[in-house]
Amino acid sequence: MQVGSRSLLSGNEAIARGAVEAGVLVAVGYPGTPSTEILESIADRVDMEVRWSPNEKVALDVALGASLGGARALVTMKHVGLNVASDTYMTAAYTGVGAGLVIVVADDPGMHSSQNEQDTRAYARMGGVPLLEPSDASEAKEYTAIAFAISEEFDTPVLVRTTTRVSHNRGVVEVGSRADRPATGFVRDPAKYVMIPGHARARRPVLLERLERLTDYVEASPLTIESGDDAGFGVVTSGIAHHYVREVLPDARILKLGMSYPLPMNRIRAFSESVDRLFVVEELDPHVEDAILAAGIAVEGGTFFSRVGELSPDAVRGGFATAGILPAQPSAEAAPPTVARPPVLCPGCSHAPPFLVLKRIGAVVTGDIGCYTLAALEPLAAMDTCVAMGSSIGMAVGLAASGGAEGPVVATIGDSTFLHGGIPGLADAVYSQANITVLILDNGTVAMTGGQEHPGTGVTLQGSDTTPVNLMALCEALGVRDVRVVDPYDLAATYTALESAIAHVGPSVVITNRPCVEAPTKIRDRPFQVISEACTACQGCMTLGCPSIVWSEETYEGRRKVVIDPVTCTGCTVCVQLCPPLAIVAVPDREDAASV
């Protein structure tokens, strides 16, 4: 990226660029949509340590440590990641920082790829930590730099909150030069950094006094921008919602909040006094609206703008129409129906076969979060719970303790998720000698978020080789007496492994060993085909849910036969094992074909 140029960057790339220009030396995080590309876009920097951590709490710990060492540090995660990191987060607000520490949290209104919808602004208030909300890529870069400056001026971590649209939309960004900020070194200060009660009690008033100074800062700050001249009504807004309001009401008076915690309430009050009606348009929780109401200022918002899911220009237009600001909207012409395309596991995905087996065994399956969660859907439909990363194992322990499960209890968890939050659950299974089996689906990557490295892969985010965590040795070291590795493409072997593990009294672990089909070292082999004359339309192969197996036009005794798409088939052989009449065979390669 050329200094002085104008580049088209996504919000995530702009945040990364902001961190580069701010002289950040350590950038760390855990993947999670929509935040993942922030670190990936600067992985090739030789002047920064850019790292994946096993989970968000470790990432924040690393960033805090780096900051105390005097290096500016960036940490990135998705909204639920801050739940994981919240223990460190809440007390980091007490310790303050060494060099600047910025925590970027990407919210996912609408749950495009998340297990819940939550509003990070609530964490700002809970922790007493300032929060900036960029509304586009240009601000994403600018606010990241401002966040580092605030962090150092006020001795506090600073949150930068994006949402999916801000993280993923592209905009023009001016590329600046990188500040040279060598680490200033660790300065011992136990009263500030050792949070025993006696020290922490003294830090709480520091935090509150800091918030007062931050409030003075935001009242005077250019981060709060007033625009428009139509005095009839005014709109307080922030983040992407600001652009929706601008699009729908180009001339409206708008008070745009760049910092939405703490709030510039004097500015808001003055703004409210200059208009007849005051509205708030914000995505997710009524964070600003409630604060304005609590300050005794009349405001409207939640009645007109949904708290559920994402806002959009249409939603904002509809809200202002209901409020009588815009003419009533003509009912929209019904959009043509779209074809439903539910997400599916990839052709040849090594996660699918073990779930077929678990279904056959009649296991009660506590699931976890990753690609394999798709096994909850038809036709596999073999997962009974999925709550939060790492929860599968503890929930299995509890389910087994309840005695309420009809069938063996099996926790299924991916390799990254196991390293993220599964290890303490397995320690508990050992500690309580729970009668559960843990199936670790080790595909050697964080597939769900696009194939990132993790501590089990032996490669860092910046591409160097490192020591991989040995999952089998780890499970054994935790005290699991029955640990076995199985090839998930071998259905019979997977069945035997799971049956034997389930029969073991006490916790047992089965680890699968096939790489993700999207991995560069993939398993792609010769594709398979169906010999139509031999197919008896038993449809057993369809229970696998493989997208390469599709319905044929031909039938047998009134049932539809199947065909295999040779382009997407990876040759994993699992469907072959599900075909009693042996109608599925490898497509002959050219040499075989020539010799026939």
Ligand SMILES: Cc1ncc(C[n+]2csc(CCOP(=O)(O)OP(=O)(O)O)c2C)c(N)n1
């Ligand atoms: C607390 C939290 N952090 C991050 C995510 C995003 N995320 C969902 S699943 C997942 C990991 C998936 O990797 P793995 O367990 O190895 O399973 P795979 O997708 O490879 O099958 C991540 C990072 C999340 N949902 N929750």
